[in-house]
Amino acid sequence: MSVFLLDSLVVFLFIELVILILNVISEVIVLRILRYWDFDASNSFQYSLERQNYLVNTIISFTIAVKIILFIFFVKSLDDLTPLVPGAMCATGVIGSNIYGNPLLLYKIFILFLLGVWMIINKLDLASKKLIFLKKKYYLFTVIFIMICIEFGLEILFFTNIPLTTPVFCCSVVFVVENLPFDLTTIDIVYIFYALFILTIVSNYYKKISISFILNILLMFVAYYSVTYYFGTYVYEEPNHKCPFCFLQKDYNYVGYFIWGFLFVGVFFGISPYLIYSIIEKNYERLLKYNTLFLSIFTALCSFFVIKYYIENGVFL
Amino acid sequence: MLNKNFLNFSVKLLLKEKGDYLFSFIIFGFIIFIVTSVLLISESIKRDLLVALQNEGQIIVKNTKGGRYYPLNDNHIDSLLQVSGVDDVIGKVDGYYNFAQDRRFFKIAVDDDLNDTSMVVSKDIYKILKDFKYEKEFNFLIPPKNKLTLQIKDVIDSTIISNNTIFVNEYIARQILQMEEDEYSYLDIVVPNSDEIENIALIIPRIFPNFLVLPNYEIEADYDHLYYYKGGIFMILYIVALISFFILLKNQISSVYGSKRKEIAILRSIGFSIKDIISLKFIQNFLVTVGAYFTALMLSYAYVFVFNAPLLRNIFLGEIEKEVVFTPIFDLKMLVLIFIFTVVPYLASILIPSWRLAIEDVSEAMK
Numbered sequence: 175m176s177v178f179l180l181d182s183l184v185v186f187l188f189i190e191l192v193i194l195i196l197n198v199i200s201e202v203i204v205l206r207i208l209r210y211w212d213f214d215a216s217n218s219f220q221y222s223l224e225r226q227n228y229l230v231n232t233i234i235s236f237t238i239a240v241k242i243i244l245f246i247f248f249v250k251s252l253d254d255l256t257p258l259v260p261g262a263m264c265a266t267g268v269i270g271s272n273i274y275g276n277p278l279l280l281y282k283i284f285i286l287f288l289l290g291v292w293m294i295i296n297k298l299d300l301a302s303k304k305l306i307f308l309k310k311k312y313y314l315f316t317v318i319f320i321m322i323c324i325e326f327g328l329e330i331l332f333f334t335n336i337p338l339t340t341p342v343f344c345c346s347v348v349f350v351v352e353n354l355p356f357d358l359t360t361i362d363i364v365y366i367f368y369a370l371f372i373l374t375i376v377s378n379y380y381k382k383i384s385i386s387f388i389l390n391i392l393l394m395f396v397a398y399y400s401v402t403y404y405f406g407t408y409v410y411e412e413p414n415h416k417c418p419f420c421f422l423q424k425d426y427n428y429v430g431y432f433i434w435g436f437l438f439v440g441v442f443f444g445i446s447p448y449l450i451y452s453i454i455e456k457n458y459e460r461l462l463k464y465n466t467l468f469l470s471i472f473t474a475l476c477s478f479f480v481i482k483y484y485i486e487n488g489v490f491l
Numbered sequence: 492m493l494n495k496n497f498l499n500f501s502v503k504l505l506l507k508e509k510g511d512y513l514f515s516f517i518i519f520g521f522i523i524f525i526v527t528s529v530l531l532i533s534e535s536i537k538r539d540l541l542v543a544l545q546n547e548g549q550i551i552v553k554n555t556k557g558g559r560y561y562p563l564n565d566n567h568i569d570s571l572l573q574v575s576g577v578d579d580v581i582g583k584v585d586g587y588y589n590f591a592q593d594r595r596f597f598k599i600a601v602d603d604d605l606n607d608t609s610m611v612v613s614k615d616i617y618k619i620l621k622d623f624k625y626e627k628e629f630n631f632l633i634p635p636k637n638k639l640t641l642q643i644k645d646v647i648d649s650t651i652i653s654n655n656t657i658f659v660n661e662y663i664a665r666q667i668l669q670m671e672e673d674e675y676s677y678l679d680i681v682v683p684n685s686d687e688i689e690n691i692a693l694i695i696p697r698i699f700p701n702f703l704v705l706p707n708y709e710i711e712a713d714y715d716h717l718y719y720y721k722g723g724i725f726m727i728l729y730i731v732a733l734i735s736f737f738i739l740l741k742n743q744i745s746s747v748y749g750s751k752r753k754e755i756a757i758l759r760s761i762g763f764s765i766k767d768i769i770s771l772k773f774i775q776n777f778l779v780t781v782g783a784y785f786t787a788l789m790l791s792y793a794y795v796f797v798f799n800a801p802l803l804r805n806i807f808l809g810e811i812e813k814e815v816v817f818t819p820i821f822d823l824k825m826l827v828l829i830f831i832f833t834v835v836p837y838l839a840s841i842l843i844p845s846w847r848l849a850i851e852d853v854s855e856a857m858k
Binding site: 178179180181182183184185188189192193196199225228229231232233236240243244247250254257258 | 530711712715716719720722723724725726727730765766769773824827828831832835836838839842843845846849850
């Protein structure tokens with residue numbers, strides 16, 4: 175028995191490979207453009223480069239769309255693997271079954287963020303008519319391309335190293351000890367989370383992109399801990415069930431996809447203005463209002479489960 | 492330029508050029524149809540097996556002697572009831588009857604709603620019995636020289652579980668299978684706390700080393716393994732077919748687009764940008780694939796669950812299981828899987844031909 179016979183994994187790797195091939199094609203063109211691009215030249219070679227530029231744009235836009243779908247599909251496939259991995263009850267067991275799992279997940283989110291930033295820069299570039307950001311955007315793509323290649327390697331390593339005979343730890347074991355940084359308690363983390371949330375909104379209001387950038391990165395980690403150790407228990411309505419993956423399952427109406435989805439989309443809009451500024455030196459602070467919007471939905475959704483539990487039972491967990 | 496008018500125009504143009512897309516639509520639809528049908532059949536069989544498993548106890552215990560199954564008795568039940576965590580132990584009777592005339596074994600299962608003179612058979616068995624002129628009743632021959640006649644009370648649909656089964660009550664089953672009053676074929680152990688199943692499954696072999704202990708999660712995992720295996724092998728083989736199709740598709744689309752150069756040049760000269768042409772072709776192909784996807788899906792549902800998958804069923808079922816019907820299932824995850832598996836590579840393979848078409852030199856094309 176091999177995990178590579180699981181049909182969702184076969185499909186996942188096949189599509190990843192298709193995307194990788196398309197990206198290799200565009201990277202070849204990108205390297206040529208980076209080397210020979212001269213917007214002021216009016217020879218046929220420059221003209222052909224400009225036409226190839228369209229192909230690269232199309233391929234990368236397609237890559238972004240597929241990568242987002244594949245990310246959700248990847249998380250779902252991890253759930254599918256749980257019956258095959260002894261001891262695993264949810265994706266925690268599978269992802270923690272070898273050293274590549276957790277880095278791969280973080281890495282995937284990071285790539286999606288970078289692809290999103292690329293997309294915004296591309297939009298600004300095309301709007302500028304003279305394609306002034308072209309070289310910068312393609313340097314960024316080259317970085318992303320290398321990362322996508324490494325990602326594919328990591329995926330293969332992760333899937334080949336999933337143990338099918340040795341039992342792995344489940345979420346009830348992994349998260350049972352409160353493994354919080356700086357000896358903080360769960361309640362501290364929740365206070366910090368709300369404080370950071372308010373600070374981020376204030377910073378967004380005053381359009382301080384660099385402060386928003388730092389706050390959002392902090393918020394992402396604090397939100398991870400507070401959802402896992404505090405808000406999650408209210409979703410499960412059980413004080414000892416601490417898991418960032420279980421609520422992705424059908425038993426909890428797939429609410430996890432919304433919780434994490436709003437957080438990641440929100441954080442993306444929070445960090446991208448600063449990244450865009452540092453790459454192309456252009457202020458694009460209007461994204462911050464989406465940051466406020468999505469983070470507010472995320473916080474409201476998390477708080478909703480706590481309030482709902484309190485109204486129904488008259489006590490906190 | 493993505494707006495309602497643009498979408499409207501793309502659809503109108505697509506309807507005008509539908510002949511050009513017919514080839515890809517049909518072949519692509521056929522590819523989706525085959526993959527969906529195979530997955531629906533295997534998923535439906537798996538679902539039936541799992542449903543049947545849920546009706547059993549948490550642990551099934553069988554006795555073996557010299558590697559062969561051997562009946563259990565009341566003493567075994569009493570000892571197992573002593574194990575803490577075990578709520579109940581139910582002795583079950585089943586086995587096979589040798590129908591020597593047709594050289595085959597019928598499975599005998601217990602249904603206590605039946606009386607001592609009647610039995611219920613599946614469609615597959617009824618067909619065999621009819622061939623031997625047993626249309627209303629059937630004689631079981633029990634050694635040394637007894638004959639037991641039962642009326643055929645009812646004929647039920649064959650599923651993967653019931654296709655080879657005759658249902659009788661427990662008293663009759665014991666007579667057919669020649670089992671004593673206190674003998675059982677296997678035991679169902681009821682464990683109310685699911686956390687204890689694993690532990691109890693480890694304790695039983697210590698009391699009875701020759702027992703075969705099958706916890707329900709292990710059987711479930713076995714079914715899963717078997718169907719992952721079958722599904723996975725099929726998918727890997729199918730990728731080969733898919734890749735050849737996409738190469739074919741790329742060439743076909745390129746040749747069709749070759750004849751469309753003038754049309755695109757006209758669009759370009761009235762103000763369509765290269766990006767618009769690529770979007771136009773992308774939208775058209777997306778509509779073709781989604782159309783093919785849904786058409787194929789409906790056809791394969793009808794093929795598997797209405798017509799019972801002629802031809803393809805033989806991959807999964809044996810020669811005798813002619814009347815087996817598949818229990819309809821709806822599995823959204825599987826449909827998403829098929830969508831990603833087929834539609835994404837299709838769209839990926841038309842990107843380059845669409846771009847080639849869009850960058851054609853306008854004045855060259857108009858000549």
